Amino acid sequence: SQELEQSPQSLIVQEGKNLTINCTSSKTLYGLYWYKQKYGEGLIFLMMLQKGGEEKSHEKITAKLDEKKQQSSLHITASQPSHAGIYLCGADGGEVQGAQKLVFGQGTRLTINP
Amino acid sequence: NAGVTQTPKFRILKIGQSMTLQCAQDMNHNYMYWYRQDPGMGLKLIYYSVGAGITDKGEVPNGYNVSRSTTEDFPLRLELAAPSQTSVYFCASARLWNEQFFGPGTRLTVL
Numbered sequence: 026s027q028e029l030e031q032s033p034q035s036l037i038v039q040e041g042k043n044l045t046i047n048c049t050s051s052k053t054l055y056g057l058y059w060y061k062q063k064y065g066e067g068l069i070f071l072m073m074l075q076k077g078g079e080e081k082s083h084e085k086i087t088a089k090l091d092e093k094k095q096q097s098s099l100h101i102t103a104s105q106p107s108h109a110g111i112y113l114c115g116a117d118g119g120e121v122q123g124a125q126k127l128v129f130g131q132g133t134r135l136t137i138n139p
Numbered sequence: 140n141a142g143v144t145q146t147p148k149f150r151i152l153k154i155g156q157s158m159t160l161q162c163a164q165d166m167n168h169n170y171m172y173w174y175r176q177d178p179g180m181g182l183k184l185i186y187y188s189v190g191a192g193i194t195d196k197g198e199v200p201n202g203y204n205v206s207r208s209t210t211e212d213f214p215l216r217l218e219l220a221a222p223s224q225t226s227v228y229f230c231a232s233a234r235l236w237n238e239q240f241f242g243p244g245t246r247l248t249v250l
Contacts, residue, residue: 026198029181058238058239060241065244066243066244067143067229067241067242067243067244068182068229068231068239068241069241070238070239070240073237073238113181113182115181115182125170125172125233125239126184126187126197127172127182127184127239128184128198129174129181129182129183130181131179131180131181132179132180132181
């Protein structure tokens with residue numbers, strides 16, 4: 026079965042600093058999703074990557090899927106308190122086309138210090 | 140649009156009791172999902188549905204049952220609650236090839 030490993034598991038950065046979160050898969054990724062979870066709440070969709078080498082940006086967050094489609098990174102530029110939360114990557118193993126049977130990483134807890 | 144709604148928000152059960160977690164979506168999505176999230180962990184898929192009348196097991200289906208009689212509703216049934224089922228449960232829905240929208244979650248404690 027597919028497994029996702031996120032690193033680091035937790036991250037504390039000073040406001041204004043850049044940071045990167047990584048997500049490594051044990052198998053080829055057919056679809057990679059990044060979500061953000063605020064403590065005790067549901068997940069909010071950030072970005073979806075499907076093609077090797079693909080890169081997407083939204084505001085100060087950039088996500089990339091490497092060429093071999095087994096690793097993704099999430100980069101935040103000039104971090105703000107609003108970026109604090111838990112970041113989760115989810116992968117579609119492609120077993121059932123389009124059904125998105127997602128496997129999730131364990132999450133990265135991001136804390137932003139003023 | 141209310142999106143994905145879940146009830147109840149919190150529940151405490153005694154061992155052996157049964158309950159149904161409700162999930163509804165008003166976005167006309169064909170795909171619906173149930174996940175559980177244990178403390179400090181990612182989400183694990185319990186069951187999913189690709190449309191009304193069609194359900195299938197996910198990664199951790201033991202101890203749970205689902206039904207999908209309408210496009211909008213996807214209830215999750217716990218028949219004999221066990222302490223190992225203490226978790227936060229999330230329901231999600233999606234269109235084909237698109238991102239999943241998540242509900243706010245139900246926090247369940249089994250004592």
